[in-house]
Amino acid sequence: xxxxxxxxxxxxxxxxxxxxxxxxxxxxxxxxxxxxxxxxxxxxxxxxxxxxxxxxxxxxxxxxxxxxxxxxxxxxxxxxxxxxxxxxxxxxxxxxxxxxxxxxxxxxxxxxxxxxxxxxxxxxxxxxxxxxxxxxxxxxxxxxxxxxxxxxxxxxxxxxxxxxxxxxxxxxxxxxxxxxxxxxxxxxxxxxxxxxxxxxxxxxxxxxxxxxxxxxxxxxxxxxxxxxxxxxxxxxxxxxxxxxxxxxxxxxxxxxxxxxxxxxxxxxxxxxxxxxxxxxxxxxxxxxxxxxxxxxxxxxxxxxxxxxxxxxxxxxxxxxxxxxxxxxxxxxxxxxxxxxxxxxxxxxxxxxxxxxxxxxxxxxxxxxxxxxxxxxxxxxxxxxxxxxxxxxxxxxxxxxxxxxxxxxxxxxxxxxxxxxxxxxxxxxxxxxxxxxxxxxxxxxxxxxxxxxxxxxxxxxxxxxxxxxxxxxxxxxxxxxxxxxxxxxxxxxxxxxxxxxxxxxxxxxxxxxxxxxxxxxxxxxxxxxxxxxxxxxxxxxxxxxxxxxxxxx
Amino acid sequence: xxxxxxxxxxxxxxxxxxxxxxxxxxxxxxxxxxxxxxxxxxxxxxxxxxxxxxxxxxxxxxxxxxxxxxxxxxxxxxxxxxxxxxxxxxxxxxxxxxxxxxxxxxxxxxxxxxxxxxxxxxxxxxxxxxxxxxxxxxxxxxxxxxxxxxxxxxxxxxxxxxxxxxxxxxxxxxxxxxxxxxxxxxxxxxxxxxxxxxxxxxxxxxxx
Numbered sequence: 002x003x004x005x006x007x008x009x010x011x012x013x014x015x016x017x018x019x020x021x022x023x024x025x026x027x028x029x030x031x032x033x034x035x036x037x038x039x040x041x042x043x044x045x046x047x048x049x050x051x052x053x054x055x056x057x058x059x060x061x062x063x064x065x066x067x068x069x070x071x072x073x074x075x076x077x078x079x080x081x082x083x084x085x086x087x088x089x090x091x092x093x094x095x096x097x098x099x100x101x102x103x104x105x106x107x108x109x110x111x112x113x114x115x116x117x118x119x120x121x122x123x124x125x126x127x128x129x130x131x132x133x134x135x136x137x138x139x140x141x142x143x144x145x146x147x148x149x150x151x152x153x154x155x156x157x158x159x160x161x162x163x164x165x166x167x168x169x170x171x172x173x174x175x176x177x178x179x180x181x182x183x184x185x186x187x188x189x190x191x192x193x194x195x196x197x198x199x200x201x202x203x204x205x206x207x208x209x210x211x212x213x214x215x216x217x218x219x220x221x222x223x224x225x226x227x228x229x230x231x232x233x234x235x236x237x238x239x240x241x242x243x244x245x246x247x248x249x250x251x252x253x254x255x256x257x258x259x260x261x262x263x264x265x266x267x268x269x270x271x272x273x274x275x276x277x278x279x280x281x282x283x284x285x286x287x288x289x290x291x292x293x294x295x296x297x298x299x300x301x302x303x304x305x306x307x308x309x310x311x312x313x314x315x316x317x318x319x320x321x322x323x324x325x326x327x328x329x330x331x332x333x334x335x336x337x338x339x340x341x342x343x344x345x346x347x348x349x350x351x352x353x354x355x356x357x358x359x360x361x362x363x364x365x366x367x368x369x370x371x372x373x374x375x376x377x378x379x380x381x382x383x384x385x386x387x388x389x390x391x392x393x394x395x396x397x398x399x400x401x402x403x404x405x406x407x408x409x410x411x412x413x414x415x416x417x418x419x420x421x422x423x424x425x426x427x428x429x430x431x432x433x434x435x436x437x438x439x440x441x442x443x444x445x446x447x448x449x450x451x452x453x454x455x456x457x458x459x460x461x462x463x464x465x466x467x468x469x470x471x472x473x474x475x476x477x478x479x480x481x482x483x484x485x486x487x488x489x490x491x492x493x494x495x496x497x498x499x500x501x502x503x504x505x506x507x508x509x510x511x512x513x514x515x516x517x518x519x520x521x522x523x524x525x526x527x528x529x530x531x532x533x534x535x536x537x538x539x540x541x542x543x544x545x546x547x548x549x550x551x552x553x
Numbered sequence: 554x555x556x557x558x559x560x561x562x563x564x565x566x567x568x569x570x571x572x573x574x575x576x577x578x579x580x581x582x583x584x585x586x587x588x589x590x591x592x593x594x595x596x597x598x599x600x601x602x603x604x605x606x607x608x609x610x611x612x613x614x615x616x617x618x619x620x621x622x623x624x625x626x627x628x629x630x631x632x633x634x635x636x637x638x639x640x641x642x643x644x645x646x647x648x649x650x651x652x653x654x655x656x657x658x659x660x661x662x663x664x665x666x667x668x669x670x671x672x673x674x675x676x677x678x679x680x681x682x683x684x685x686x687x688x689x690x691x692x693x694x695x696x697x698x699x700x701x702x703x704x705x706x707x708x709x710x711x712x713x714x715x716x717x718x719x720x721x722x723x724x725x726x727x728x729x730x731x732x733x734x735x736x737x738x739x740x741x742x743x744x745x746x747x748x749x750x751x752x753x754x755x756x757x758x759x760x761x
Contacts (some may be wrong), residue, residue, distance in 0.1 A: 014566055014575040014593050015585035027599065027606040034610030034736070041617040041729065067633065 005231055050078065050098040055112045055136065060092040062134025070096055070112075070136040076178040077102040081242065094152075095134070109141030109161070113153040125156070155180075158195045164214035167195065168270065170256070172278035174366060175206050176228045177254035184210050185229055185257040185537065191216035192467055208278060210256060224263035225285035226278045229257035258292070261286065292348050294362060295324065297340045297408040298375045298389065302419050306387040307377065313343050314378075315391045321345035323389060342408070343389060362402070369402050374414040559757070566593040598750035604675050607744035611668055614740065619661070620659045621730035624710055628723035636730060637661060657703040660734070667690060667741045670696050671748065678752045686753045693750045707735050 060083050062068070070078040098106070116135045117126045129135060136152070139160045158181055159165070175197060184192030192212035200207055212220055256278065260267075270276075276502030279285035287515055290371050295309055313321035325342040347364045374394045380386045391411075399414035415423070504511055560567060563576045568586035578584050584593040593597075622634035635643065637660050644653035670692050676682075677689060681735065711725050717725045 009575055011565065011576045012587040015590075016578045016579050016580050016582040016584055018582050027603045030740070031606050031610035031613065034613045034740070035734075038613040038617055041621065045621070116729055478630070 032344050043472055048100055049439075050100040051106060051148065052081070052095060052097050053106060053148045053150060054093050054095050055150045055152045056086055056091040056093045057114060058091060058154055060094070062114055062129075063092070063094055063136075064133065068094075068133065068135055068136060070098060070102075070551070071115075072102070072105065072138045072140065077105075077138070082225050105140035106146060107136065107141045108143040108145040108147045109160075110142070110143075110147070110150065111139045111153055113137050113156045115156065118156070121221060158193050163211075165192070165212050166217040166220065166270070168210050168212065168220060169273055169275045170208040170210060170226050170278040171200075171275065172206050172208065172228070173280070176280075178208065178228065178256065179254065183255045185210060185255055186212075186216055186219055186259070189216070191219075192256075194364050208256075218269040219260065220270045220274070221264055221267040222257065222270050222274065223267060224260045224270065224271045224276065226256055226258045226276050227282050227285035228278060228280055229255045229282075257282070259286065292346065294345045294365070295367065295408065296343050296345060296402075297405065297410045298413050299338050299340050299344060300408065300413050301377075302377065302415060304341060304377065304387065306379070307341065307389070308386070311380075311386070312386050313345060313375075313389045313391065315350065316351065320347070320349045320391070333506055338402070340408075340410075341389070343411075365411065366402050369400065369411060372397060374400075375411050376414050377416040377417075377419075379418065399464040402550040444516050554649060561595040561751075567597055568593060570731060573576050584721070596625060596755070597726070597747060600747055600749040600752060601675060601678055603747035604671065604744050605684050607747060608671050608675065609738045611664075611737045611740035611744060615664065615735045617670065618734035618737050621733065622728035623706065623730040623734065624713070625726045626723070627726075628654070632732075634728060656706070659702055663699055663702060664734075664737055667696055667699070667745070670675055671741065671744050674748060674753070681756045683756060686757055689753050690750055693748065698746050704735070704738050707738070 016134075033319065057063070063080055063083050065080055065082050068080040070080070078096050080094045081097045082095040084093050084095070085091070094111075113136070114134050115126045115129055116134045117130050118124070137156060139157055139162075141161055149165050159167075178197065179192055180194055180196060182194040183190045184194065188193075192210055194208055195211045198207055198210040199205075210226075255479075259282075307323060307326060309323050309325060311323040312319040313323065321344050323341060324344045327340050327342070329338040329340050330336075331338065350364065368391070372393050372395050373391050374397050375391050376392060376394075378386045378390045379389050394414050397412075397414050401410075403410045535547070539547075560574075565574055566577050567574050567591060568591055569589040571586060571589040573586055573588045575587055575593065577593075585591065586593055597603075600628060618754075619637055621636065623632045623637050623640070627633075637656075641653050642660070643656045644650075644656060674689055674693060677684065710725075710731050713725045714727050717723055
């Protein structure tokens with residue numbers, strides 16, 4: 002082992018003053034690391050948004066960790082897990098959203114899966130063919146926060162933030178409309194059918210339509226909507242008219258609306274205002290039947306040929322329609338009544354202004370009191386269709402509108418056909434009751450007797466001819482002699498009358514005396530008249546005599 | 554061999570640059586080589602403190618390196634971001650067991666093992682432990698050797714990011730975890746470099 006060298010041979014190291022703080026610099030590194038790590042962690046915590054669940058009917062296209070949630074094509078989250086709901090009927094996607102999505106999560110926010118879709122009106126989601134489906138979002142406006150959502154099966158037609166108004170329409174049936182069908186205003190596409198559903202009672206279809214912003218102000222409270230589906234072919238006195246909104250509506254159907262000119266200045270309709278959807282434009286633009294009254298009519302005859310919707314007609318003006326035809330069996334009396342329910346629109350008889358002066362039902366009451374009755378009439382002899390006519394029957398027995406079972410009942414009269422029928426029937430019955438057999442026998446006997454009489458008469462005439470004629474000739478000769486003597490007598494009479502005439506001539510004294518006598522007689526009659534007048538005024542004078550009135 | 558003469562015990566310092574041996578000064582202050590002027594140290598200066606500092610920094614950054622996405626893949630079919638672990642899981646579930654194992658060992662196991670080993674070494678020196686000094690020295694050598702291999706992940710990400718850049722069709726970008734992971738690897742290398750294995754033996758010499 003070699004000896005360590007002498008320490009003196011080894012040079013001593015030089016010394017410089019120590020910088021003690023330099024050792025501490027190394028701790029800056031973990032501090033910086035901690036700051037970076039802490040910053041990243043803080044950022045991650047702050048960036049971490051809410052986790053929500055969305056239930057869908059199918060998980061088609063949904064992949065955990067891969068499927069995104071997008072709002073206006075901006076990534077705001079992704080699906081972290083896909084599982085089943087508790088009842089295993091739906092698929093529940095757990096979605097982790099970014100922080101900025103927090104305010105979107107309110108009660109009426111909607112989610113749907115964006116997949117490629119091809120419909121008659123549009124093709125959408127083609128981009129997802131390559132990128133895979135994603136979840137679309139339509140943030141709601143509600144203030145209520147929510148974390149569990151039910152996803153839509155189809156994308157919403159109208160997003161919540163789109164300016165415009167929703168309206169509700171009621172129609173008899175769907176027609177050829179569908180979700181996405183256009184809404185036209187003066188043939189401009191201004192809106193869309195958003196949804197439709199059957200009424201709760203199944204008696205109609207309810208549509209929800211959306212009218213885009215600048216156009217929604219044209220929807221007034223009095224606006225009429227009608228189905229602009231397909232073709233409208235009218236044949237009338239002016240010729241054939243073919244009407245359609247657009248080629249698209251020809252195929253897809255659509256809704257059009259218009260406001261009557263008189264209410265064009267009204268304020269726009271409110272959100273979710275309700276309207277009727279009429280089958281066509283002409284019906285829609287008719288005067289609205291704001292007042293509607295329901296009456297029952299019981300006809301004592303067959304209502305065959307009367308259908309629901311048949312018109313109720315007042316001297317040719319349609320003022321209502323048949324709403325229902327029922328059969329009412331009265332168990333107590335065993336009678337079967339056929340009540341026909343009608344809807345009447347009194348506005349059609351009166352103006353709107355006058356209508357307000359008359360209370361409910363007053364018009365019909367008045368008309369019935371004046372002799373108006375309901376009657377079934379045949380609209381067409383060919384088809385046998387009946388309609389209900391209201392008309393004056395002055396001969397009808399007095400009646401009034403009665404209330405029966407909560408419904409006002411308008412008295413009816415038998416139809417003219419029926420009346421004719423009953424009359425004929427009555428006649429036939431009477432004829433039937435006549436003792437025709439006997440009558441005919443009697444008549445025959447009478448005829449025989451008549452024949453005998455005639456024969457006797459003939460014989461008598463013959464007898465007259467042979468026996469009476471010479472006698473008659475003689476009588477005539479006698480008559481001629483008698484006439485000649487009568488002529489002589491008349492000439493004598495003429496002479497006597499001429500004598501009388503002389504007596505009564507102008508200056509004959511007898512005539513003057515007669516005139517005097519007549520004049521006196523006239524005077525006597527005059528005084529008698531004044532006496533009668535006086536007596537008439539003072540009957541008491543008969544008893545008390547004439548009282549001379551003293552001048553006052 | 555408990556009191557074997559070492560340079561430090563004899564008060565001698567070797568210049569780490571020109572290898573000149575010189576005597577340690579008696580006065581306080583930083584010693585400098587009389588020949589070339591380089592700073593002289595009996596042991597690596599502040600070895601334990603620096604090791605701890607680097608180690609703690611590496612441990613802190615190891616968390617974001619594993620939780621944040623290391624790679625963002627965006628293609629026509631959507632974007633996808635993977636953390637190291639999700640990448641390993643993807644490889645494993647898609648059947649590439651060997652590749653999954655390689656990535657797992659290189660990217661997860663090695664940095665973790667290195668940090669644990671360094672902690673053990675630093676702790677043992679700090680506590681002046683005399684436990685298996687030879688084994689601990691071998692451990693240190695292993696750490697020095699495998700340290701560089703954990704950069705595998707960073708290489709993969711950088712190469713992919715550079716290669717796959719077909720703007721609209723597909724592109725790969727390094728995520729925030731890549732930087733953190735790189736920092737972890739570098740910091741553990743610094744930590745192992747600043748650790749002085751002679752400290753393990755210094756304690757042994759003092760023992761009677």
